[in-house]
Amino acid sequence: MASIFTKIINGEIPCYKIAEDDRHFAFLDINPVAAGHTLVVPKHEVSYLFDLDDDEYVSLELFAKKVAKAIEQVIPCKRIAEAVIGLEVPHAHIHLIPINSEGDMDFRHKQQLSVEEMKTIAEKISAAVK
Ligand code: 5GP
Numbered sequence: 667m668a669s670i671f672t673k674i675i676n677g678e679i680p681c682y683k684i685a686e687d688d689r690h691f692a693f694l695d696i697n698p699v700a701a702g703h704t705l706v707v708p709k710h711e712v713s714y715l716f717d718l719d720d721d722e723y724v725s726l727e728l729f730a731k732k733v734a735k736a737i738e739q740v741i742p743c744k745r746i747a748e749a750v751i752g753l754e755v756p757h758a759h760i761h762l763i764p765i766n767s768e769g770d771m772d773f774r775h776k777q778q779l780s781v782e783e784m785k786t787i788a789e790k791i792s793a794a795v796k
Contacts (some may be wrong), residue, residue: 670757674693682785684736692704743764
């Protein structure tokens with residue numbers, strides 16, 4: 667069965683899309699740890715990030731770097747943190763999270779942003795992707 671992220675990539679489930687190319691897709695996390703929290707995924711469905719082959723892994727990281735640079739331009743923050751968890755969704759993904767301190771990376775405390783806020787953030791980050 668297709669993962670929830672494959673369904674998002676295929677447009678069967680809506681998302682706040684940030685960017686895509688032929689091999690990768692980026693969209694806002696629906697339950698963000700911080701405003702601008704973005705998930706970067708390979709279109710090829712592999713369960714776990716560290717099971718990607720080397721080429722897929724490096725290529726995903728390079729795509730994540732482009733997205734991180736765009737988030738940086740839109741969300742005031744000191745750094746874009748990267749996390750790999752993968753306990754909930756068995757489709758390899760990288761979390762990109764704007765942070766000002768270590769405490770901003772607390773996955774136990776998710777935020778609820780309005781549809782309008784999510785839309786606006788996604789549009790701004792998307793426009794900043796080069
Ligand atoms: P992990 O697998 O890394 O533990 O967590 C998966 C992440 O995907 C969580 O942060 C969760 O909020 C996010 N997520 C789960 N389902 C959806 C969804 O349907 N849409 C979006 N945009 N994010 C999701």
